[in-house]
Amino acid sequence: MESLGKFTLYVTAFVIAVSLVEAVWPSRKNRITDTPFAWHEVWLSLADVVGRKLLALLPLSLATPIFALAWEHRIFTVELNSALMVLTLFIGQEFCYYWYHRASHRIRFFWATHAVHHSPNQLTLSTAYRLGVTGKLSGSAIFFAPLVWLGVRPEVVLLTLFINLMYQFWLHTTWIPKLGWLEYVFNTPSSHRVHHASNVDYLDANYGGVLIIFDRLFGTYVEERADEPCRYGLVTPTTSRNPFVVEFEHWATLVRDVVKAKNVWTAINHILQPPGWLPDGGGETTDELRRRNKAPCGERKVANG
Structure with a gap:
């Protein structure tokens, strides 16, 4: 675990350095176009990294007891001694990641943390490492516990997840175009731009980590369209520059x-229903927003008051 911690620290330092280099180019370009580059978005992402590293010094993670319980009651002990076993682990982890990510958008309790990642109103590489300081406290490890229960060592599961997240680093860009046939199999910058967009047609789509095949299989894939430019950030944008507000507002x-x-039932539903849910049905869940967006103009005005 100690060696894994050092490895993640070095990689984190590398991606931060690359993201800062990337940020210089649009900021210089935007001086000419008079469109200001939001450097405060980069600083908020850096504050998130610092907060997560500080919290990592405290024994507050729910992953440790969840993984320990799963390992104690494992049904096999998996040895990654062949390419087939490594491939099986990769596909299994990707499957677990898909459902973790989908739940993070569709269950408000998990969204309270994940919303931090979607809070930047511009998409740059620094967005990739704004993950929310409460991630280790939300119990999201439960989505990956089945891998440990099946016999994959906890440290291997965590390393595989880390590699998955590192792959996604390069996806947080606006300057890489569509990549042809790769779009059918892999998660690409184009697919991930859709995922980060707050356009009604793009909401709750493209949950994959490395692959996009589970989105295609389960009906959550949405293609980026030239006639619908991505608008980044949340449906109700986060405008605060205070890192505590960004981290804890949800x-x-x-x-x-x-x-x-x-x-009590309404209280439970506030926790388990999608973000924007209201007991009277007049909320702003993705389904409700799409329903209003498709309604005739007159009905839309009535719905919006």
């Missing part, structure tokens, strides 16, 4: 809604 509103709920 947790604060979740706690507020739970406390104000008229009954």
Whole structure:
């Protein structure tokens, strides 16, 4: 585990350096076009990294007890002694990642952390490492525990997940075009631009990590369209430059809604339903936003008050 920690530290330092180099180019270009480059988005991402590294010094992670329990009751002990076993682990981890990522968008409890990653209003490489400081406390490790239960060592699962996330680093760009046939198999910058877009037609799509095949299989793949430019950030944009607001605003509103709920069932639904859910059905979930977007103009005005 100690060697894994050093490895992740070196890689994190490398991706931060690359992201800063990338940021200089659009910032210089934007001086000519009079479109300001939002450097504060980069600083907020850096603050997120520092916060996560500081919290990592405390024994607060839920992954450790979850993985320990799964390992204690494992049904096999897997040895990665062949290319086939490595490939099987890769596909299994990708499958678990897909469902973790999908739940992070469709269950408000997990979204409270994941929303931090989607809060930048511009898409640059620095977006990749803004992951939310509460990630280790949200219990998302439960989505990868099946791999440990099947007999893959916890440190191997964590390393595989780290490699998955590192692959996604280069996806957070606007300057790499579509990549031809690769779009059918792999997660690409084009697919990931859709994932980060707040356009109604693009919401809750393209959850894959390295691969896009599970999105195609489960009906969540959406292609980037030339006639629908991506608008980045959240449906209700985060405009604060305060890192504490960025990190905790969605947790604060979740706690507020739970406390104000008229009954226990409504409180539970605030936690488990998609972001934007309201008990009267007048919320702003993805399904409701799409329904309103497709409604005739008159009905849309009534729905919006």
